[in-house]
Amino acid sequence: MNDLTRQSAAVLADAIASKEVTAVEVTQAHLDRIAAVDGKVHAFLHVTADSALAQAKAVDAKVAAGTPLGALAGVPLGLKDVLAMKGEPTTAGSKILEGWRPPYDSTVVARLRAADIVILGKTNMDEFAMGSSTEHSAYGPTHNPWDLDRIPGGSGGGSAAALAAFEAPLAIGTDTGGSIRQPASVTGTVGVKPTYGGVSRYGQIALASSLDQPGPCARSVLDTALLHAAIAGHDPRDSTSINATVPDVVAAAKKADVRGMRIGVVTELSGDGYQAGVSQRYAEALDILRELGAEIVEVSCPHFEYALGAYYLILPSEASSNLARFDGMRYGLRAGDDGKNSVEQVMAITREAGFGPEVKRRIMLGTYALSSGYYDAYYGQAQKVRTLITRDFNAAFEKVDVLVSPTAPTTAFKLGEKLDDPLAMYLNDVATIPVNLAGIGAMSLPIGLAPEDGLPVGMQIMAPAMADDRLYLAGGALEAALTDKWGHLLIEEAPAL
């Protein structure tokens, strides 16, 4: 088999199971690729080469013994550094957790191990998943493989870039306001934010608990579905996880059919503020879906215009509380402990030294929004907006099976371009945020390159809660049609590094 790093996860799994290649060969090929290109990309914060090779060896032993294997056994994966992995550094992109090695596995990691998916290492991210560019990582930014001067999206830029740079065929992201989908959009890869509660959050270092959701990332819809199936399902350790059968996302990805499907175009998520090339590719994708037999209708979600405002109250509020535990008392960084400072001073000095500016900004915002006297006006109002947005979605899903929009208003912007303008950065998530507020599932998949800059454009598909299979049904059909048109996946056009 030629260049193992250019293959899909599904093909690699088959090749390993049929002894065409060994899992160790596959893992080593990806470790070599990381060694060769990650100096330029910086997708990984920490490569777990030893444990990855040990895992791969175990898979090969199972193949030799004829033990039944999971659908992705032996396939390598990049794990966003926000998920706890026993004994391995887990920093959430922050200095405050430097040196911390969790004594336990997150549920996602436990399921990856159970599925014999080989974990190559921990991928870069904006500190505590706060950002849309990975520039807020305390360990330096990740570069977009399509153009190393540009951002790979965020917060899960490391996972998306690892896929686009062919350092891993699979990756795990987490999505609080678009952190899986926006990076997928700007790197020409696929990412799914499952229905809230579809994948366990246990072991995910929390940003905003009511919005956070781990999910699968890959270079194709089918690979994403295979990974989705491996990590989804009820977890008694996460009481917000849904105790119901997971929709058959793999079957949906294979069926890939939009005939008779009613697809709603969200009026509020296009037009002004969207880059011309993004709008153009989006319109073309809608034409393709229509040609494939879908019925395209316009749907209005009038409260979406308040989504960004509500999100930037709810997220900082929850984050201000979730991040309180980083106080230097039990793990991670401790600063100012000179025997003279009081415990309060040590806590304050540690947090001053350990948190970056965006984290501090959001902790301040959230602390303020939850303060007595302001709670009703801010947090309370934001929760009302959240209810209205959920109602908009419910009304829309009475008329259509899925909703669509561009994933992000623009293609990848330049590193540094929006770093000093938080509001401009926040606006990048305008189309992805309503999904998190309503707790439904959504996918981003590549629909072409913007003519003006030659950079990938993504389309977002949104489905009702617990109907994540529809994402794959529609996404699979669109991907198949585009692949036919181009002769290959869009990611094949990414420049060599």
Add this chain to the structure above:
Amino acid sequence: MSTQNMTNGEVDVYLDYDEAIGGYDPVIGLETHVELGTNSKMWCGCSTNFGADSNTQVCPVCLGLPGSMPVVNRAAVESTIRIGLALNCTIAEWCRFARKNYFYPDMPKDYQISQYDEPLCFDGYLDVTVETPDGPQVVRVEIERVHMEEDTGKLTHAGGATGRIHGADYSLVDYNRAGIPLIEIVTKPVTGTGRLAPEVARAYVTELRNVIIALVVSDARMEEGSMRCDVNLSIAKPGAEWGTRSETKNVNSLRSVERAVRSEIERQASVLNNGGRIIQETRHFHEDTGRSTSGRSKEQAEDYRYFPEPDLVPVAPSREWVEELRATMPEMPAVKRARLQAEWNINEFELQSLANAGAIELVEATIAAGVDAAAARKWWTGELLRVANETGVELDSLTVTPDDIKQVEALIASGSLNDKLARQVFDGLINGEGTVDEVVAKRGLAVVSDDGALLAAIDEALAASPDVAEKIKSGKIQAAGAIVGAVMKTTKGQADAAKVRTLLLERLGVTE
């Protein structure tokens, strides 16, 4: 006294209680925390056993490690509902947990998961009985809420003079206690109790503790901290608006509840009478002095930034479950007391004394062990209660068991001990000198029944008081008491007085 002292609410000399209560009406509010006796913690499977080595009963969840998530312990919800039902509360059909945010090293997450505006149980009451000069009076204490939360870890401050965090050389924290299910029972303001406020407070906490023990949801030991009480108190001139309240913490016994209320009424009245003002603050009660000292001021109220806990789904106990629990409630202490009063043939006052002493279960168990009811009551409410009060502990913390009393009573019945010697046996038991037999042996406690030794002592006494001997011989038998007393004195009380009397009369050839 300086002006400064008056404005910060401190006075050196307190009015006595009668003076203090004469001019003011108190309003009390009691917040009681109870550690539930569930096998596992509130959010994880860790053990709740008391006394294990530090930080051995912990896991990622109760250590609040990044990424960990809580899951509600159903047994804790059940215990809370049972307490709510016992306190005549409404049980919420749907309620949420909330985060109470504040930084402290004993809090692994730097927020406590508690309940804020949606408690599991609310609007109940508990009737308690207090003694008044006009006889027993029933006071209804209204319950605002019963809610669930988690306990914190335990800090030990090393070095420094105060044992408090400020000034300590270093501090150690044990997270074994972190995440143990805690419930908080909050009363509505209790008004109109007048001078009985201290007794009402004590009677309430006592009865609450009885209820909790009857439900078998906690051992409710105040000295071990599995039951803790905070006393909110304000006073005002009759008819005036309520005054500023203080909150007294560190009230670690039933007796201290009463003392804390009393001393706080005295303090507040003294401050006000001196022209000072009461500040809203937390105070710490000191068992040794019976007074409190100022803790942190709450004038700038701490903002806990409560919001609904997003890591937990709401608790929605089904009505069927609630009714199932209601149907399996044990006999409530008040009902039980009425029954015992009849069975033990005692009046309400006697039973109330038993209840106030926390002695009912002990007496019951002692009777169950085979001891006569009157004797069981006598020991627990007499000698043992005296020792408990003297040493400032609860009765059931004394190392005396119903079985010990059974053994002592058997020795009395056989004539080997008398009541006076029995008290020494109990003293030995409490001092940890071993079993009843061991204490008797070690202390050489045995009624002297050797007739020869007694006769020698009688002869000695008669020789010392020949006039008395003549009186007895002449038929004035009541004079025998003086000789018996003298014999008891020389035998250091180890003789059986009745036996001495019989021998004495025989010696003198007198018949009764």
